[in-house]
Amino acid sequence: MHDLTGFQRDVLYVIAGLEEPHGLAVKAELDDYYEQEINHGRLYPNLDDLVGKGLLEKGELDKRTNVYTVTQRGVREIEARREWESQYLEDVNAPTTS
Template sequence: MATTDRSAPQNASELTAFQRDLLFIIADVGPEKGLGIKDEIAEYYAKEINHGRLYPNLNTLVEMGLVEKGSIDRRTNSYELTTRGTQLLTDRLEWQANQFDVDREE
């Protein structure tokens, strides 16, 4: 699904924390069906994640071009990071590493 540049995030800070966490989960387990992603993120958050929270956020990530939505069968979709999604996470990890440089001198 194509998106406009206007709706596409330039970096991970433009996403909600939940959306960033979904990207990390998908990077780890993808391609995966929605229920598999739901189980993984529920385990991380240590609480139930309802469908009304999960699927709208997955669809937003698809619309942003960060996740590709495929079809397993007529009722089941799969989700996988796009190259752009992978790059966004890579940039985020590099930024975090620079912010948390324990070897730097003060």
């Protein structure tokens, strides 16, 4: 996951958390998070990159709508990232002493 941009990592996390992760649902979640509209020219090439890296699979919901799922490799990458992050964030919520 070290070779992903922050935006690609966010896309991967959103897809992992959505029940039916199709392009417009992913876009809506990212629009909310980034507090601005994410244009299609940014989202879809990044989705394709994640598919190309083997982190997502792309299927068809219907003839006009693609649906994305996180691959086993994608899940392993997310888990490895969370473990890496946790080593730095363990003490964030610890009470401070004065």
